Amino acid sequence: MIELALILCLLPLVAAVFSFVLRKSSAWLHALVATLAMLISALLALIVFFHLYHRHAMEASIHWLALNHDFMLTVGVRLNALNNLMLVIVTLVSLNVMLFSYGYLKTDERIGIYYAYLNFFAFSMLALVMSANLLQLYIFWEMVGLCSYLLVGFWFFKNEAARAARKSFVVTRLGDAGMLGGILLLALAAHSFNDSTQALLAASGNLHLSWLSQPHLLTLAMLLIFLGCVGKSAQFPLHVWLPDAMEGPTPVSALIHAATMVAAGVYLVARLYPLFQLAPGVLETIAYIGAGTALLAACIALSQRDIKRVIAYSTISQLGYMMAALGIGAYADGVFHLLTHAFFKALLFLAAGSVIHALAGTQDLFQMGGLRKKMPITFYTFLAGALALSGVVPFAGFWSKDAILSAALASRHYIVYALLLIAAFCTAVYIFRLIFLAFAGQSRQPALTEHAHEGGWEMKAPLLFLAIFATFAGFLNTPLNDDALTRYLEPGMPMSEYQNWPILSMLISTLVALLGIAVAYLAFQRWQAQGSPVPPERGRPWWIQISYRKFYLDEIYYHTIQRAGRFLSMLIDLFDRYFLQGLVRLIALLFYGIGNALRMTQDGLLQSYGTIALAALVVWFAIAVFRAGGVF
Amino acid sequence: MAFLLLALITPLVASLLVWLLPASSPSNNVQGLKQPHRSHEDHFIWIGRVAMSISFLCMFVLWIKMRLLSDVYQFAFSFRWFQFSLGFHQHWTLRIAYGLDGLSLPLFSLAVLLGWIIFFAVRPPGEQIRVYTGWMLLALFAVMSSFAAIDLLTFILSMELTLLAGFFLILRQGKEQHWDAALQFLLYRGLASVFIILALLGLAAAASRGGLWPASYAVLSAVLFHHSVPHIVFLALFIGVLLEEAFVPLHSWFPNAMQDAGAGVAVLLAGILTKTGLYALIRFGVGMMPQDANDYRLLIATVGIINLLYAAFAAWSAKDWRRLISFSSISHMGLALFAVATLRQTGMLGALFLLVSSGLVSALFLLTSEGMFKRLHSLEFSRLGGLSKSMPIASGFLLFAALGSLGLPLTSSFVGEFQSIFSGFAVLPGFAFVALLGLLLSAIYSLNAIRKTTFGPVLDSTLMQLADLRWLESWPLAVLSLFLLLLGILPNPFAQVALSAFHHLRALGG
Structure with a gap:
């Protein structure tokens, strides 16, 4: 199994090298190689998943680097329930993105480089998931960041x-x-980078350093590690990069938002769950940050005009749900939502990509409209994704989102529950606002939408494939099948906990979702009745303006942190250029002056030498006479 | 032994050969045949290429023959230089002695590798080739010899020779204002060697037995391990290192010299010459005065962290590549200094990794930007932009260098950085937390520069028509990148060799 896992991880790397070396060759070749490699990887991932379904974890490592005479770092592969599930998600989503990208970018002359980056992205994520220790995980964590940098740019x-x-x-x-700080602290205290070893030691209270010991050390380290997850999974206050990241090609956004980049943060919290559980304060923090982010991002998504921005904020919001789930102790529900979200978010992004592709790059919702008849496949698949996102029975998102909400109720986190419920309402509103604006009614820019049409089969097939998942993936984990996924992820859990239907919670969340859709519909009707005015840049009501300008967080960061950093660097530059250099010149001048002064005595004139000698002689005599007289 | 001797002596012999051969008279060119790429002094650079290639091959043999887990000096040889008679039956013999251990072999190899690359990647203007080749070979010999020295006298002589050769290189190779930069180099590094020589004399005096001052490293560390040295000796060494290594606030000479130097000289300066100071600190300070180093660890760590942050901020506001490269090098050396201050094996290993990778990254930065400079005649950010469009290969290498500089995993810089911080958390946690900031700052300044140079819209049409790097220009960059990756992906062979030199640090902990 370890060998199979290695192969499934290395195949995309091989494809990446292939595309990089032969970057000048034709587009279909790159797409074929990438898709084939990912197809085999996905099959292998499924084989690994089912083969190890009922078994214990497997792990194998080799030496990598000696840190000193008794600390050997290793690299290796770890296959366990969570990791195998992630392998399946990542390969399946990547496979669709690989195929779709061909339709989206086949006219771009740098498509070879694009596929090289994309394959390397998938490789990094797979390697991250399979990492046997935290340092190795960090290495690929940074590789994932690098790939997202390259693809966004x-x-x-x-x-x-x-x-x-x-x-x-x-x-x-x-x-x-x-x-990195958190990982190094943990490793230093545990004398190992292996997180299972660390968890064992922490559980017995044996983590300590010379300057800090267990409860505080663990809290500090886990907070620091969670900071990394906040950055990667775009949680408040570090979420600002994700909406901008949609500057990359749209299939890349699908990959980043669904499977590779942002999932890594949630995955890490889930992976280190045994350690987080020993730091309850950190878990509470995660719950509130997650719930807050879910609501904040949903509010921002309500008023965005750019189709990709709406979906981007929706990702931030859904990641908030996952974090909140992990924070309140609903480990399996968080991972379950990660799974369903991966499929319906990839679907939403690819469908949005299909729209943008059809409209020659237009992303403004107010210029669309009436696309339902022009692009039926895109519309119906998008609708499936939107229903899954808003949590309507029986689409995938319903099961996972409701599991989180009912877990929040069951664990008496009422504030978290309230925040998530309001966010759920906003979710239904913003995604159906998007659907009505883009697909319903009449075309508002006939010149633009006139020639809109579906992409080729390579774009339609991924949409249909993902739509099936977005519709049915929720049934992996319902009370109907005794929460199979939960029992797979947490085999030790007692059965009884999962056997009751959270009817009340399900009713409430369904009602909230339907209410949201109704509100979006009414607002759309009213807007159409007003003659579909395009909202002005300025002069909106203030509550919409705040949402539209993303609570001014970008501006706040710009004017505080970025400005302060620039100012400090400018200050140091001035100090370096003028003060330090000036000081050096001053010292040089001093020596120069001394030299000049001394040079004057050496003017070569016999008379002046004589005068000085005579004066010195007189002084000397005077002193001698006074000394003889006993004056000194 | 034979291979070390060969690796060392070839550049020296080649340098002498360059000086002895007559300079071809420029009268060959009076025909009016303008041949900008062919020069009548072309054969001189081939002397340099052949000589450094021999050294380069020898270096590989040295790595293969290096015995692991042995902390004695290997490949050692020495010859008597002269002898004092100190009365009846007593002689004081001065020797030139060479040998390598796990600490010096990596740095020695760095010098050989970069020297080899310099001769293939950089071609000075035609009429300067002879002078340039002669001094460059001498400088390379001098710096290799200061890494391979196992005797105080040899080290001091090599250091002085480095000073001399470096001075003339900057003077004869500079772009403008050569005299200022060269003089600053001479004064700062001259002062540095004064301090270091004083410290080394103090060391020898402290270890003296029966009126004889030992000069061999092995004897010195054996004797001094059990005896302490006056603090003033360590402080003198430390000040010397600060000057030599261009540490803030004694760094002014370095950015100035870098600003004016030709590419080859700049690689020599940033890649090799600014690595000798920390080597001296580890070799003499930590290796021979462990007790003093321990007493001053807070001071060393403070200076290191201040350098890390100060230089990173200075690099952030740099307006051109050369200044950015100088300060990024200082910043990395600041982290390395902090790693040395932890006085643990892991820290020393991290410092060594940082030294080598900083040398490689600086060289890669300098040579890639030189390819752009040759086409644009400017390295100011305001004149660049969107170069990825016309020069994708050069932009790729520049991006790779930036990633190396910001310590991306799978490059050797990351190995050095995490080892340094890891070691820091064990003994100096407060400092280590501040050092984490360096990770962020290096990302900011490196990617800022990349955004201004290769990303973004093309500034004007002249930038559109630039030719990309040719194969002859790009293969040295590929070699450098390969080494950066190799050390980052498979660091263990390197680490095992280096660790063999740090046996004695076990007394100080981990």
Whole structure:
């Protein structure tokens, strides 16, 4: 099994090298190689998953680096329930993205480079998931960040893309710096980078350093590691990079938002769950940050005009749900939502990509409209994704989202529950606002939408495939089948906990979702009755303006942190250029002056030498006479 | 032994050969045949290439023959230089002695590798080739010899020779204002060697037995391991290192010299010459005065962290590549200094990794940006932009160098960084937390520069028509990148060799 896992991880790397070396060859070749490699990987992932379904974890490592005479670092592969599930999700979503990308980018001359990056992205994520220890995980964590940097900046000649790429790297790097600190602290205390070993030691209270011991050490380290997850999974306050990251090609957004980049943060919290559970304060923090992020991002998504931005904020919001689930102790529900979200979010992004492709790059919702008849497949698949996202029975999102909500109720986290419920309402509103604006009614820019049509089969097939998952994936884990996924992820859990139907919670969340859809419909009707005015840039009501400007967080960061950093660097530059250099010149001048002064005595004139000698003689005599007289 | 001797002596012999051969008279060119790429002094650079290639091959043999887990000096040889008679039956013999251990072999190899690359990647203007080749070979010999020295006198002589050769290189190779930069180099590094020589004399005096001052490293560390040295000796060494290594606030000479130097000289400066100071600190300070180093660890760590942050901020506001490269090098050396201050094996290993990878990254930065400079005649960010469009290969290498500089995993910089911080958390946690900030700052300044140079819209049409790097220009960059990756992906062979030199640090902990 370990060998199979290695092969499934390395195949995309081989494809990446192939595309990089032969980057000048034709587009279909790259797409074929990438898709084939990912198809085999996906099959292997399924084989690994089912083969190890009822078995214990497997792990194998080899030496990598000696840190000193008794600390050997290793690299290796670990296969367990969570990791195998992630392998399946990542390969399945990547497979669809690989195929779809061909339709989306086949006319781009740098498609070879694109596929090289995309394959390397998938490889990094697979390697991250299979990592046997935290340092190895961090290595691929950074590789994932690098790939997202490269792909977001793929159209590097656009200024926004260049800025967004740098922003995505730097903002996540802020989290990563903290995360590296946390990992190193844990490893130093446990004398091992292996997280299972660390969890064992922590459970018996044996983690300590010379300057800090167990409860505080663990809290500090886990907080730092969570900082990395906040950055990667775009949680408040480090979420600002994700909406900008949609400057990359749309299939890349699908990959980043569904399977590779942002899932890594949630995955890490889930993976280190035994450690997080020993730091309950950190878990509470995670719950509130997650719930807050879910609501904040949902509010922002309500008023965005850009189709991709709406979906991007929806990702942030849904990641907030997952984090909140993990924070309140609903481990399996968080992972379950990660799974369903991966499918319906990839679907939403690819369908949005299909729309953008059909409209020659237009992303403004107010210029669309009436696309339902032009692009039926895109519309119906998008609808499936939207219903899954809003949590309508029986679509995938319903089961996972409701599991989180009922878990919040069951664990008496009423504030978290309230925040998530309001967010659920907003979710239904914003996604159906998007559907009505883009697909319903009449075309508002006939010139633009006139020639809109579906893409080729390579774009339709992934949409249909993902739509099936977005519709039915929820049945993996319902009370109907005794919460199979939960029992798979948490085999030790007692059965009784999962056998009751949370009827009340299900009713409430369904009602909330339907209410949201109804509100979106009424608002759309009213808006159409007013003659479909395009909202002005300024002069909106203030509550909409705040949402539209994303609570001014970008501006706040710009004016505080970024400005302060720039100012400090400018200050140091001035200090270096003028003060230090000036000081050096001053010292040089001093020596120069001394030299000059001394040079004057050496003017070569016999008379002046004589005068000085005479004067010295007189002084000397005077002193001698006074000394003889006993004056001194 | 034979291979070390060969690796060392070839550049020296080649340098002498360059000086002895007559300079071809420029009268060959009076025909009016303008041949900008062919020069009448072309054969001189081939002397350099052949000589450094021999050293380069020898270096591989040295790595293969290096015995692991042995902390004695290997490949050692020495010859008597002269002898004092100190009365009846007593002689004081001065020797030139060479040998390598796990600490010096990596740095020695760095010098050989970069020297080899310099001769293939950089071609100075035609009429300067002879002078340049002669001094460059001498400088390379000098710096290799200071890494391979196992005797105080040999080390001091090599250091002085480095100073001399470096001075003339900067003077004769500079772009503008050569005299200022060269003089600053001479004064700062001259002062540095004064301090270091004083410290080394103090060391020898402290270890003296029966009026004889031992000069061999092995004897010195054996004797001094059990005896303490006056603090003033350590402080003198430390000040010397700060000057030599261009640490803030004694760094002014380094960015100035880098600003004016030709590419080859800049690689020599940033890649090799600014690595000798920390080597001296580890070799003499930690290796021979462990007690003093321990007493001053807070001071060393503070200076290191201040350098890390100060230089990172200075690099952030740099307006051109050369200044950015100088300060990024200082910043990395600051982290390495902090790692040394932890006085643990892991920290020393991290410092060594940082030294080598900083050398590689600086060289990669300098040579790639030189390819752009040759086409644009400017390295100021305001004149660049969107170069990925016309020069994708050069932009790729530049991005790779930036990633190496920000410590991306799978490059050797990451190995050095995490080892340094890991070791820092064990003994100096407060400092280590601050050092984490360096991770963020290096990402900011590196990617800022990349965004301004290769990303973004193309500034004007001249930038559109630039030719990309040719194969001859790009293969040295590929070699450098390969080494950066190799050390980052498979660091263990390197680490095992290096660790063999740090046996004695076990007394100080982990």
